Amino acid sequence: MKRLTALILTFGTCASLYAQDGDAKSFNIDGFIYTVAALSAIGVLCAVILYFVAQKFKVYEDPRIDAVEGVLPGANCGGCGCAGCRAFAETCVKKGDLSTLQCPVGGNAVMSQIADILGVKAATASPRVAVVRCNGSCTARPRTNRYDGAASCAIEAALYGGDTACQYGCLGHGDCVTACLFNAISINPDTGLPEVDDDACTACGACVKACPKRLIELRKKAPKNRKIYVACRNSDKGATARKACNVACIGCSKCLKACPHEAITVENFLAYIDSDKCKLCRKCVTECSTNSIRELNFPPRKVAVSDAATTPEKTAETVTDTI
Amino acid sequence: MLKTFTKGGVHPPENKLSAARAIETAALPTSVFIPLGQHIGAPATPTVKKGDRVKVGSKIGQPAGFVSAGIHSSVSGVVSKLDAAPDSSGYPKPGIFIDVEGDEWEEDIDRTDTLISDFNIDGPAIIAKISNAGIVGMGGATFPTHVKLAPPPNSKAEILLINGVECEPYLTADHRLMLEKSRETVVGIRLLMCALGVTKAAVGIENNKPDAIAAMRKAATDGIEIVPLKVKYPQGGEKQLIKAVTGREVPSGALPIAVGAVVSNVGTAFAVYEAVQKNKPLIERIVTVTGKSLAQPSNFRTRIGTPLSALIVAAGGMPSNTGKIVCGGPMMGRAIASAEMPVTKGTSGILLLDADESTRPQTLNCIRCARCVEACPMSLEPYLLTAVSEKQLWERAENENIMDCIECGSCSFTCPAARPLLDYIRLGKATVGSIIRNRKK
Amino acid sequence: MSNLLTISPSPHVHTGDSVNKIMYRVIIALLPALAWSVAVFGLDALRVAAVAVASCVAVEYLLQRFILRQHPTVSDGSAALTGLLLAFNVPSSLPWWMLVIAAVIAIGVAKVSFGGLGNNPFNPALVGRVFLLISFPVAMTTWPSPHTADIDAATSATPLGLLKEGLHRGKALSELMPDLPSHLNLLTGQTGGSLGEISAALLLLGFAYLLIRKVITWHIPVFVLGTIFIFQGILWECNPVRFADPLFHILTGGAMLGAIFMATDMVTSPMSHRGQLLFGVGIGIITVLIRNFGAYPEGISFAILIMNGFTPLINTYVKPKRFGEKK
Known part of the structure; x- marks a missing residue:
C-alpha cells in the first residue's frame, strides 16, 4: 500500500511537471504545489479507503x-485429484490426515x-511411472485405411476403430503428449508410438485420462527403470489379433503358466502383468510367442534362449525389445 | 416466395446423379449380416440361435427396453452364426449371420403391389403394429418410430411433418419413393396422423424435385398439405424443417413436440404403410448407390443385411479411383473402411467418392471470416466452439450452446481455411454431453 | 498399399473456397481503383503500389523463413493484399523507403509478431499507414494534384483538408464550397488524395464484385457508411454553416475505402452480424467526430483501429441470436 501511494505521488508529480512543461514556457511554482498537494491528498485518501476495505473483507x-x-x-497438474496445488494444500490442511492423499509429482519426499x-x-506410496501398452509400430501393424480427420486421438477414436485392423491400438496423434505437463512423453517418429521418459514422468495420470484407447497405465516403478509388461490391449481372438498386428497378445496363456509369482492374468484373450506382484524375473518374456511382453532396461541375458532371442549389442541402457 | 428456414444454411452442389433412375429391386444376396443395433437405443436381444431356420419376416431380435426396436430376418435360410462384425461405426457390433436359402416369406405378409388405402384401425393398434414391425426413422437418425409416436403425457401433437426434403447431395432414395410410391406413402402418412391423433400433416419437399411435388400433390388427401421448399442445406434437419414449414422455432434443448410437431421421414411413412396394411416388417429399404465415377448410379430396393459391395457391383462395380466410401450422404454420412458392411435400416445411400475428392484441403489458420457463423443453421459460433473444445474448456463450450449443434457439417463445408471445425465440435459435444449426464445422476 | 480408403469425419465435401481465393478476389476488387489512380497520378501510383506490395511480401517471407523458421505463407496473398491496401492509403509522391518502413511495421509488428494471418488484432495496412502519418506527417499529407483536374499547382490538399483548414480559419461553409470538388467529381475521382481513395465509384464497383463473389457481406460497409451519413446528416441539419453535407462526407476521403476494404478485414472485425453492427456504428461515429471536431482532417483509419481494439470484446459479449433461444 505504501508502494502504491508512493507510485501515485511520483506519477502525479511527473505528470504535473510534464503538463507544466508542455503548456507554458515559464515554470509556475504555485501550480506545481497545487498539483502535488492535490494528488497527494487523493493518494492518501485512496490509501485510507483501501486500508478499511481490506480490513472489512479480510x-x-x-x-x-x-x-x-x-x-x-x-x-497444477491435477494428478492428486484436486484442481491444482493450492486446492491440494487446502485439502491436506482441512483433512489433517495424509493417509489418502498423495502428490504423485512430489512423491514421498514432498509428502513427508x-x-x-x-x-x-x-x-x-510406491512411486509409479506411466507405461504405454501398445507396441504396434508402423511395421508391426499395417495400415488398413487412411485417416484424414483432425489430428486428435479422441476424435479418431470417436469416429471409428482406427487406421489399422487393431481397434485397441495406439492412434499416434499424441493426445498424451499434449496432456503431459512435464514433457515426459514424445512420439517416436520411427515407430509412431509414444515413449515415456521415465525420469521426467511424475505419474500424474494426465496421459492416462487423455488416451481414448486406455493404453497408458501407471505401473510400479522398479530400480533402474526396469519393467516388464504386456505391450498390448487387444482383446480380440488370437487369430484376429495376430492378423492385425505382429506383436499382438493372442491370449495363449503360456506366460500365465511360466509366472512363478501369480502376477499374470489372462482375460478376453489378453494377458496382464500386475506390476505390484511382478518380481521382474523375466521368465514370461521368453515364453511369449508374439513378443508382446516387453522387458526394458535389463542387462543382456546370460543364456541364449531358443531362436534369435539375444542380440549381442544389448546393454543395460538399450531398450531391449525381446525378440 | 418459397419457404425455407431463416438462419444459416449452405448450398453444396446437388449432384443428384441417380434422380432419373427408377427404383430397381436388388438381387437377393447369398448371405446377410443383420446387426442387432440398427437404431438409437438398446440393441435388440437375439431370439434365434445358430442353425435355426428363418423365413423372410421372421422376428430374430426382440427389443431390449422401451427405446429399442425389433429385428426381423430379411431373407429365408439358416442362421450360420451370432457374432460381431464391423458396422458403419467402424467398431464390431453383434449381429446375426444368415445363409440365404430360397425366398420363403412368413404367411401373413401380403407381397402384392395392390394399393390398400382404406384402414379401420385405431391409434394404439397402429403404434403396436409399427413397434412390432421394428420401424425406425429411415432418414438416417434411426430413432424408433413407435417411441416418437407416443409423446410425453403433458404434450400434445398438433401437426405431423413429413420430411421429403432430401437435402443431402447425391441421395435420391426419398425422391424416387415419393415419385413411384406416392399413394402408398400418403396412406402411410394418414396412418401416422391417425396414430398421433392429428388432423393436419405437411410434407416438405425441396423445389429441386418438381416431379415428386406433383406426384405427392396428386396423391394427397384431405389434411395433407404438400409444401415446396427453397433448396437449402440442412433443410432436412428436424428443427430446420419445422421452422421452414410452420415458422416455429423449437426451443434450445427441447424436442419438436414442444412446438406441437412430430417429424417423420417419407421412407418411414412408406414403411408404416407396408407394416400396417401389408403386415410386412421393416426388412427392405431404398438405397441410393451413387458416385461421379460409378457406371450406373442407381436406386435399389434392397434387403436389410445385404453387403454394400453387392449393391456397388449391381451399380456397375467399384470404380478403380474410389478413394472413399460414404454410408449416407456427403454432408452427414459416415466414411467406412470396407464395402463388406451390411445395409441397415438407416442406410439411405452409398456414395463412392473419387480419390481426388476424398482428401480434405490443407488446414490453414482461421482468418476469422465468420463464414461458419453465417452458415450455422443453429446460429452458433463454430469457430469458437472448436477453439474451446480444442482447449478442453468444457464449461465455456456448454455456455456457448454446444449441445444445440446438429452436426450438419455446414461449418466445415464452408470454411475457406479447411479447418476441422465439426470434428472438434463433435468431440466437445460428446464430452459436454457426458458431463451433463453425470451431473444429473 | 497406396489405394487405401480414406476415412474422415463428415462432411465429405468442401466448398472449394480457400483463403487464397478470398485474398486474390479482394485484390481483384481493388484493381479498378488502382488503374484509375494510375490514370490520375501517373506512373508514380504504380511505383508506390509495386514497392508496397513487394516490400510487404518480402518482409513476411524473410521473417517467416529466417527468423521464425516456419514454412512461409506468402502465397496465400494476404501480404500482397496488405501491401496494396497500404499503397491505397498513401499519397503517390511518397518516397520508396517510407513504404519499406511501413511494410516492416505493418507485416513485422502488426501481423507476424502476433502469429501471422488470422491472429493480428489490428489491421496491418492501417497500422503501417498510421505509423507513417505520425512519423512523417508532411510527406503523408502532401498530395500530388490529379493530372485530370485543371489545377496548375503540383500539389493540392484533399477535400477534407481544405474543409478543415477553411473552417479553422473561421470561414463559413458556403465560402469554401466553390473550392471543394463537386459530388460528381468526388464520385469519379477528380480530386487530390491518397492513391486508392479518390474514386468512390470504382471502389463501389469493387464492393459489388466482392458481394457477388460472396467474399464479404454487406453488413459492415453499410453500417459504417450509414452511420457516417446519418450522424453527419444530423450535424448538417443542425448547423449547415459549420458542417458539410453527409453525402460529401461519405464520398470523400477514405470513407469508401475504409468502409469497404479496411473495416471488412475479416481478421479484425467481429464475427456476428450484431457485433458487426456495433463495430460499424462505432467506426462511423468516431470518424465523424474526428473529421468535424478532431485535429486531423480525416479519421477513418483511427476509427477502424480503435474499433479493431474492441473486436475481441464484441466477440465475447455480442452473440448471434441462437436458434430457439429462450427469451
Whole structure:
C-alpha cells in the first residue's frame, strides 16, 4: 500500500511537471504545489479507503495452507485429484490426515515435508511411472485405411476403430503428449508410438485420462527403470489379433503358466502383468510367442534362449525389445 | 416466395446423379449380416440361435427396453452364426449371420403391389403394429418410430411433418419413393396422423424435385398439405424443417413436440404403410448407390443385411479411383473402411467418392471470416466452439450452446481455411454431453 | 498399399473456397481503383503500389523463413493484399523507403509478431499507414494534384483538408464550397488524395464484385457508411454553416475505402452480424467526430483501429441470436 501511494505521488508529480512543461514556457511554482498537494491528498485518501476495505473483507486463512503450498511442486497438474496445488494444500490442511492423499509429482519426499508441517504421518506410496501398452509400430501393424480427420486421438477414436485392423491400438496423434505437463512423453517418429521418459514422468495420470484407447497405465516403478509388461490391449481372438498386428497378445496363456509369482492374468484373450506382484524375473518374456511382453532396461541375458532371442549389442541402457 | 428456414444454411452442389433412375429391386444376396443395433437405443436381444431356420419376416431380435426396436430376418435360410462384425461405426457390433436359402416369406405378409388405402384401425393398434414391425426413422437418425409416436403425457401433437426434403447431395432414395410410391406413402402418412391423433400433416419437399411435388400433390388427401421448399442445406434437419414449414422455432434443448410437431421421414411413412396394411416388417429399404465415377448410379430396393459391395457391383462395380466410401450422404454420412458392411435400416445411400475428392484441403489458420457463423443453421459460433473444445474448456463450450449443434457439417463445408471445425465440435459435444449426464445422476 | 480408403469425419465435401481465393478476389476488387489512380497520378501510383506490395511480401517471407523458421505463407496473398491496401492509403509522391518502413511495421509488428494471418488484432495496412502519418506527417499529407483536374499547382490538399483548414480559419461553409470538388467529381475521382481513395465509384464497383463473389457481406460497409451519413446528416441539419453535407462526407476521403476494404478485414472485425453492427456504428461515429471536431482532417483509419481494439470484446459479449433461444 505504501508502494502504491508512493507510485501515485511520483506519477502525479511527473505528470504535473510534464503538463507544466508542455503548456507554458515559464515554470509556475504555485501550480506545481497545487498539483502535488492535490494528488497527494487523493493518494492518501485512496490509501485510507483501501486500508478499511481490506480490513472489512479480510478472510482468515490457515497459514499452514501457504506453507504446504510452498513445498508442493506447483505444476497444477491435477494428478492428486484436486484442481491444482493450492486446492491440494487446502485439502491436506482441512483433512489433517495424509493417509489418502498423495502428490504423485512430489512423491514421498514432498509428502513427508507436508507431514512435518501438519505434524501428522504421511503414507508412503510406491512411486509409479506411466507405461504405454501398445507396441504396434508402423511395421508391426499395417495400415488398413487412411485417416484424414483432425489430428486428435479422441476424435479418431470417436469416429471409428482406427487406421489399422487393431481397434485397441495406439492412434499416434499424441493426445498424451499434449496432456503431459512435464514433457515426459514424445512420439517416436520411427515407430509412431509414444515413449515415456521415465525420469521426467511424475505419474500424474494426465496421459492416462487423455488416451481414448486406455493404453497408458501407471505401473510400479522398479530400480533402474526396469519393467516388464504386456505391450498390448487387444482383446480380440488370437487369430484376429495376430492378423492385425505382429506383436499382438493372442491370449495363449503360456506366460500365465511360466509366472512363478501369480502376477499374470489372462482375460478376453489378453494377458496382464500386475506390476505390484511382478518380481521382474523375466521368465514370461521368453515364453511369449508374439513378443508382446516387453522387458526394458535389463542387462543382456546370460543364456541364449531358443531362436534369435539375444542380440549381442544389448546393454543395460538399450531398450531391449525381446525378440 | 418459397419457404425455407431463416438462419444459416449452405448450398453444396446437388449432384443428384441417380434422380432419373427408377427404383430397381436388388438381387437377393447369398448371405446377410443383420446387426442387432440398427437404431438409437438398446440393441435388440437375439431370439434365434445358430442353425435355426428363418423365413423372410421372421422376428430374430426382440427389443431390449422401451427405446429399442425389433429385428426381423430379411431373407429365408439358416442362421450360420451370432457374432460381431464391423458396422458403419467402424467398431464390431453383434449381429446375426444368415445363409440365404430360397425366398420363403412368413404367411401373413401380403407381397402384392395392390394399393390398400382404406384402414379401420385405431391409434394404439397402429403404434403396436409399427413397434412390432421394428420401424425406425429411415432418414438416417434411426430413432424408433413407435417411441416418437407416443409423446410425453403433458404434450400434445398438433401437426405431423413429413420430411421429403432430401437435402443431402447425391441421395435420391426419398425422391424416387415419393415419385413411384406416392399413394402408398400418403396412406402411410394418414396412418401416422391417425396414430398421433392429428388432423393436419405437411410434407416438405425441396423445389429441386418438381416431379415428386406433383406426384405427392396428386396423391394427397384431405389434411395433407404438400409444401415446396427453397433448396437449402440442412433443410432436412428436424428443427430446420419445422421452422421452414410452420415458422416455429423449437426451443434450445427441447424436442419438436414442444412446438406441437412430430417429424417423420417419407421412407418411414412408406414403411408404416407396408407394416400396417401389408403386415410386412421393416426388412427392405431404398438405397441410393451413387458416385461421379460409378457406371450406373442407381436406386435399389434392397434387403436389410445385404453387403454394400453387392449393391456397388449391381451399380456397375467399384470404380478403380474410389478413394472413399460414404454410408449416407456427403454432408452427414459416415466414411467406412470396407464395402463388406451390411445395409441397415438407416442406410439411405452409398456414395463412392473419387480419390481426388476424398482428401480434405490443407488446414490453414482461421482468418476469422465468420463464414461458419453465417452458415450455422443453429446460429452458433463454430469457430469458437472448436477453439474451446480444442482447449478442453468444457464449461465455456456448454455456455456457448454446444449441445444445440446438429452436426450438419455446414461449418466445415464452408470454411475457406479447411479447418476441422465439426470434428472438434463433435468431440466437445460428446464430452459436454457426458458431463451433463453425470451431473444429473 | 497406396489405394487405401480414406476415412474422415463428415462432411465429405468442401466448398472449394480457400483463403487464397478470398485474398486474390479482394485484390481483384481493388484493381479498378488502382488503374484509375494510375490514370490520375501517373506512373508514380504504380511505383508506390509495386514497392508496397513487394516490400510487404518480402518482409513476411524473410521473417517467416529466417527468423521464425516456419514454412512461409506468402502465397496465400494476404501480404500482397496488405501491401496494396497500404499503397491505397498513401499519397503517390511518397518516397520508396517510407513504404519499406511501413511494410516492416505493418507485416513485422502488426501481423507476424502476433502469429501471422488470422491472429493480428489490428489491421496491418492501417497500422503501417498510421505509423507513417505520425512519423512523417508532411510527406503523408502532401498530395500530388490529379493530372485530370485543371489545377496548375503540383500539389493540392484533399477535400477534407481544405474543409478543415477553411473552417479553422473561421470561414463559413458556403465560402469554401466553390473550392471543394463537386459530388460528381468526388464520385469519379477528380480530386487530390491518397492513391486508392479518390474514386468512390470504382471502389463501389469493387464492393459489388466482392458481394457477388460472396467474399464479404454487406453488413459492415453499410453500417459504417450509414452511420457516417446519418450522424453527419444530423450535424448538417443542425448547423449547415459549420458542417458539410453527409453525402460529401461519405464520398470523400477514405470513407469508401475504409468502409469497404479496411473495416471488412475479416481478421479484425467481429464475427456476428450484431457485433458487426456495433463495430460499424462505432467506426462511423468516431470518424465523424474526428473529421468535424478532431485535429486531423480525416479519421477513418483511427476509427477502424480503435474499433479493431474492441473486436475481441464484441466477440465475447455480442452473440448471434441462437436458434430457439429462450427469451
